[in-house]
Amino acid sequence: MTESSHKSVLALQPRTPALPGLALAVGVHAAVFGAALFLPQFFDRVPPLRKPIIARMVALGRPRDPHLLPRKEMPPPPAPASAPAPGPVAPLAAPAAPRVPGKGPAQPAQKHAPTRQELMQRALARASGRASAEPSKEEPDPERAGSATGSAQGSAASAEEGDAYFTAVHDAILENYVVPSVISERERLFLSASVLAWIGRDGQILKHSFQKKSGNSFFDQALDLAIQQTRLPPPPADLAQSLRDTGVVLNFKP
Amino acid sequence: MILLLALLLAADRPVIDLAGGRVQAYPLAMARPLGAQEVSVAVESVLSQDFERSGLFKLLDPASFLAPASEGLTQIDFLKWQAVGAQGLVKVSCDAPGAEIKCDLRLYDVAHGQELLHGNYSAPRASQRQIAHRFGDDVVRFFTHEPGVFQTRIAFVRETEAGKQIIAADWDGANPQPLTGASINLLPAWTPDGKSVAFTSFRDGGGAHIYTVDAATRQVRPLVLMGDFATGAAWAPDGLRFLFSASLDDNTDVYLSQADGSAGRRLTDARGIDISATWSPDAKRVAFVSERAGTPQIFTMSADGTDVRRLTFQGNYNQEPAWSPKGDLIAFSGRDEHRTFDLYTVAVEGGKVTRLTQNAGTNEKPSWAPNGRYLLFSSTRGGKRQLWVMQPDGTNPRPVTSEHLGASDPAWGPLLPAK
Known part of the structure; x- marks a missing residue:
């Protein structure tokens, strides 16, 4: 038996160089990153509806003569006190006091008390939405003159559908969103802040953190307070998970 | 991979833009004064009034x-x-160990439990209000980075049985001091250094002329004795020139003169009345009232009288322009369709007119605070004509004077030089 050139399998093998393996790993990672960033744009994804629905109330009325000095915008008059809910039995109308002709202001004609049947019909009409479709009998108020075509401050010429839940979030935060008057008007022009908020399944804001502070501590403090005071409705099922895990970005400007 | 996941999640986050938060006064608590109660309470009271009038702060009820x-x-x-x-x-x-009072005044940020301002102030007993005004101005400057006006002075016309006299007072109407006797004296205007007040007077019996009175010595000297009607001095911001209106050859025009009243030069020459000139803050332009369009309207022109432009086109009687220190607005009084004078502002760029007062008596003669945050004006909303102050959007109106027979023609003095 000649001297064997066999080597033991337990003998040390020459090592594969590490560089190609490392290069391969980097290459694979880069490919995965690239695919994740660029591939989605080649697929048709329906963008989620996340634009809040912003509705601006408009005051329609007789256009004011442009040659007159403007009127001051006044808050709308308080709504008239709602009539008491009709009971099952209509109260008897009090007998009208005898009116002396020619004395005192004219009294409005007495209305008869609605019957049970009329009350039922009205309730049914309200329930079916027909009542709201009735044309308003309100007399135009000459003090409420406005543009015949709507509000000059309107933001859009046509209605646009948005996401109802994010609209609710927008409105709820806006209700508590206060800009401290101690911040000068000039500074307000340049302030902006971005807050990331996570919302729980019950609508509670679980936590929030500033992505970008405004640089004015009083403004940031006011935003903190606004978010703390905000109570949100529970999110719909399809959003609950992402709002809890990913959160929502709130961009604030005064 | 974690980074990738984070990137993907961030890209998928919904974004909500929020703008138009309610501008609300800053809730401020004035703790019960410490130290010598009489002095401390007096200082705290003046300070509280300053803060309330400023519209910047909402003072909380001490009962809570x-x-x-x-x-x-x-x-x-x-x-x-x-x-x-x-x-x-x-x-x-505050403490009052002798003739002088000493006050320790502090401002804290409640949320962070942090001291924001701390000042030690001293003043003679008679000037204890000034301590409150000084600290108030420091607080305003701390928050807004703009000067406060609590230490400024105002001038106005006091109605008396004997006539009308020029009065100088603190910004809140306190410490009123007569600068003139009670002939017919009108339209005060502070010099930019705050040392004297020019005014229109019929004191010499030869018509209306412009005089000036030293606010410290009350010494009166004539400034413009031109013709038989010279009125309405308005000092340039540098104090070296002033505008006025004078009537010569049956025509009232705007004139420009040197500070001593010399070298008067006519700037307008249209038929009809040109009056009530006011400087822009950079002194490059002048706003004035002119009847050249048939009714009194607000016009502007270059300081040399060229480049005349009409600014108001609404209403048929607009008068008394006052150019804001920030330069963007001109306040004026205008007569509306109900024949009531109210206050308005017109944007220098674009000419948008905004109404400031409505259904509150007659409101006239607006005068801007030197920091542009307030308007002083005369109003009959409380019965007699008195001075009121409000913010330039017409909110937070507060009474300034409570003169027996009335007050009118307010003029807000300049800011005090920084110490």
Whole structure:
């Protein structure tokens, strides 16, 4: 038996160089990153509806003569006190006091008390939405003159559908969103802040953190307070998970 | 991979833009004064009035305070102040060991339990109000980075049985001091250094002429004795020139003169009345009232009288323009369709007119605070004509004077030079 050139399998093998393996790993990672960033744009994804629905109330009325000095915008008059809910039995109308002709202001004609049947019909009409479709009998108020075509401050010429839940979030935060008057008007022009908020399944804001502070501590403090005071409705099922895990970005400007 | 996941999640986050938050006064608690009560309470009272009139702060009701009245200047239970809704807290402690009073005044941030301002002030007893005004101005400057006006002075016309006299007073109407006797004196205008007041007077019996009175010595000297009608001095911001209106050859025009009244030069020459000139803050343009369009309207022109432009086109009687120190607005009084004079502003760029007062008596003669944050004006909303102050959007109107027969023609003095 000649001297064997066999080597033991337990003998040390020459090592594969590490560089190609490392290069391969980097290459694979880069490919995965690239695919994740660029591939989605080649697929048709329906963008989620996340634009809040912003509705601006408009005051329609007789256009004011442009040659007159403007009127001051006044808050709308308080709504008239709602009539008491009709009971099952209509109260008897009090007998009208005898009116002396020619004395005192004219009294409005007495209305008869609605019957049970009329009350039922009205309730049914309200329930079916027909009542709201009735044309308003309100007399135009000459003090409420406005543009015949709507509000000059309107933001859009046509209605646009948005996401109802994010609209609710927008409105709820806006209700508590206060800009401290101690911040000068000039500074307000340049302030902006971005807050990331996570919302729980019950609508509670679980936590929030500033992505970008405004640089004015009083403004940031006011935003903190606004978010703390905000109570949100529970999110719909399809959003609950992402709002809890990913959160929502709130961009604030005064 | 974690980074990738984070990137993907961030890209998928919904974004909500929020703008148009309600501008609301800053909730401020004025703690019960410490130290010598008589002086401390007086200083705290002036300071509270300054803050309330400023419109910047909402003073909380002391009845709601949870912290004990004896709480010191520095050992503060901020949770108790937070619980009543305070965001800022002011502590006042004054002592009057002799003829002078000394006050320690502090401002705290309640949320962070942090001292924001601390000042030690002293003044003669007679000037204790000035201590409050000084600290108030410091607080305003701290928050807004703009000068406060609590130490400024105003001038106005007091109605008396014997006539009308020029009065100088603090910004809140306190310390009124007559500068003239009671002939017919009108339209005061402070010089930019705040040392004297020009005014229109019929004192010499030869018509209306412009005089000036030294605010310290009350010495009166004539400034413009041109013709038989010279009125309405308006000083340039540099104090070296002033505008006025004079009537020569049956035509009233705007003139420009040197500070001593010499070298008067006519700037307008249209038929009809040109009057009530006011400088832009950079002194490059002048706003004035002219009847050249048939009815009194606000016009502007270059300071040399060229480049005349009509600014108001609404209403048929617009008068008394006052150019804001920030330069963007001109306040004026205008007569509306109900024949009532009210205050308006018109944007220098674009000419948008905004109404400031409505259904509150007659409102006239607007005068801007030197920081542009307030308008002083005369109003009959309380019965007699008195001076009121409000913010330039017409909110937070507050009475300034309570003169027996009335007050009119307000003129807000300049800011004091920084010490």
